[in-house]
Amino acid sequence: MPTYFTSSPGKVILFGEHAVVYGKVATAGSLGLRSYALVQTREDKKIEVNLPNVQLARSWNINDVPRQARWEGYPYPPQSMNTDLLDQLTKFVDLGNQTNRSQAAIALLYLHSFLTTDETLALGYDFVVRSNLPVGAGLGSSASYSVCVATALLQLNGYLSAGTGLDVAAQRDLVNQWAFQAERVIHGNPSGIDNTVSTLGGAVMFKKGEKIEPLPGFQSLRFLLTNTRVPRETQVQVANVRKLHDKFPTVVNPMLDAINEISNSCKDIFSQDGLDRSHLLTRFGELVDVNHGLLAALGVSHPSLEKVREISSKLGLKSKLTGAGGGGCALTLIRDDVTPETVAVVKQLLEAEGFQCMETSVGGPGAGILTLTHPTTIAEFLAHDKTYFDTTQNWTYFV
Numbered sequence: 001m002p003t004y005f006t007s008s009p010g011k012v013i014l015f016g017e018h019a020v021v022y023g024k025v026a027t028a029g030s031l032g033l034r035s036y037a038l039v040q041t042r043e044d045k046k047i048e049v050n051l052p053n054v055q056l057a058r059s060w061n062i063n064d065v066p067r068q069a070r071w072e073g074y075p076y077p078p079q080s081m082n083t084d085l086l087d088q089l090t091k092f093v094d095l096g097n098q099t100n101r102s103q104a105a106i107a108l109l110y111l112h113s114f115l116t117t118d119e120t121l122a123l124g125y126d127f128v129v130r131s132n133l134p135v136g137a138g139l140g141s142s143a144s145y146s147v148c149v150a151t152a153l154l155q156l157n158g159y160l161s162a163g164t165g166l167d168v169a170a171q172r173d174l175v176n177q178w179a180f181q182a183e184r185v186i187h188g189n190p191s192g193i194d195n196t197v198s199t200l201g202g203a204v205m206f207k208k209g210e211k212i213e214p215l216p217g218f219q220s221l222r223f224l225l226t227n228t229r230v231p232r233e234t235q236v237q238v239a240n241v242r243k244l245h246d247k248f249p250t251v252v253n254p255m256l257d258a259i260n261e262i263s264n265s266c267k268d269i270f271s272q273d274g275l276d277r278s279h280l281l282t283r284f285g286e287l288v289d290v291n292h293g294l295l296a297a298l299g300v301s302h303p304s305l306e307k308v309r310e311i312s313s314k315l316g317l318k319s320k321l322t323g324a325g326g327g328g329c330a331l332t333l334i335r336d337d338v339t340p341e342t343v344a345v346v347k348q349l350l351e352a353e354g355f356q357c358m359e360t361s362v363g364g365p366g367a368g369i370l371t372l373t374h375p376t377t378i379a380e381f382l383a384h385d386k387t388y389f390d391t392t393q394n395w396t397y398f399v
């Protein structure tokens with residue numbers, strides 16, 4: 001059987017994180033930073049897993065992994081999670097309180113339990129993921145990982161092959177739905193925005209259960225991303241907002257509604273005829289400020305994120321936290337009139353705080369697959385230069 005690479009991007013949420021979990025609109029785009037997976041069958045009935053970003057290397061006998069019997073709605077995932085299976089897999093991987101490793105392994109094996117065919121079961125497979133995204137920093141590394149897992153297992157087990165009769169849109173939807181299940185394992189209660197942006201690419205306005213709306217014009221915006229390097233887990237931040245919401249629903253709900261209106265205002269700005277670019281960017285920056293204020297009021301800012309805002313505002317730039325907050329990344333809007341010297345100064349000041357600055361493209365392609373003509377070893381895959389996957393390969397995207 002062939003060897004496959006799969007790949008998918010991280011994301012940046014411009015407006016609407018957290019509120020999107022409550023059914024509000026959010027605005028997000030895919031990043032140039034991506035994760036890459038290798039999947040290929042073996043002959044010794046083992047699953048050989050290597051996840052260097054979370055320092056996990058494990059090998060399991062494929063027949064020891066719990067499996068899920070054929071379910072209603074096959075091959076689309078069931079609506080609710082199989083919590084018994086999750087418990088079994090938690091015991092099986094036995095990684096205790098090593099949350100990041102454990103969640104990554106369980107997410108993979110959860111999808112494996114549903115999707116592995118008898119043919120793959122008779123062989124075993126290698127599964128490796130490496131990522132250029134910071135893990136646990138608000139740029140959707142979990143979703144990017146989840147989309148790589150879903151694409152790889154669906155492709156390996158033949159669910160995306162021509163014989164299934166699924167067109168590209170249906171294949172993309174299948175990948176997105178399975179990636180959402182993996183995100184559920186990692187996050188608990190994800191909105192689905194991260195896996196959707198990672199699968200589709202581009203820039204979108206997203207509302208749970210509704211048709212995804214592309215956001216044209218967004219690609220022309222420039223952002224500086226700053227990783228405060230303060231670790232946090234999305235699951236914990238989402239749970240904290242939930243506690244506040246349940247304690248003070250009449251206070252928190254209007255805040256979530258206000259965040260909803262930020263994305264709507266963003267769309268209005270972009271669709272307003274005759275609004276010149278400099279006014280557009282000024283208004284956009286004002287919305288960045290308002291959204292951050294509301295997120296801070298929801299309790300998901302952090303002194304390090306406030307530091308990013310303080311430093312950038314001294315140079316006239318607007319910043320907000322992005323993703324779940326509590327640490328992780330902030331985004332700073334770079335208006336067209338901001339000089340390269342100003343960007344260099346702001347970066348220098350932020351880096352002096354121990355933060356990491358990244359300038360990356362936004363709105364690029366979503367999930368992709370590459371079929372290799374020759375098998376590769378795990379060591380070869382891991383040894384490739386960071387830029388190898390994008391510069392030397394012909395990827396097929398779900399478009």
Ligand SMILES: Nc1ncnc2c1ncn2[C@@H]1O[C@H](COP(=O)(O)OP(=O)(O)O)[C@@H](O)[C@H]1O
Pocket residue numbers: 035051052053054099100101102103104129130131134135136137138139140141142143145186187232233234235323324
């Ligand atoms: N490259 C990767 N390899 C394995 N697991 C990953 C990878 N990237 C992310 N993860 C999983 O996602 C978790 C981080 O998810 P999360 O807290 O949502 O942060 P993020 O904002 O980066 O999505 C990690 O603890 C790990 O379980």
Ligand SMILES: C[C@@](O)(CCOP(=O)(O)O)CC(=O)O
Pocket residue numbers: 016017018019020021137138139140141142187189190191192193194234238322323324325
């Ligand atoms: C906070 C939230 O809106 C985004 C989380 O993004 P990230 O995992 O921090 O990259 C949660 C969600 O939408 O599921």
Ligand SMILES: [Mg+2]
Pocket residue numbers: 140141142143187194234
């Ligand atoms: Mg995440």
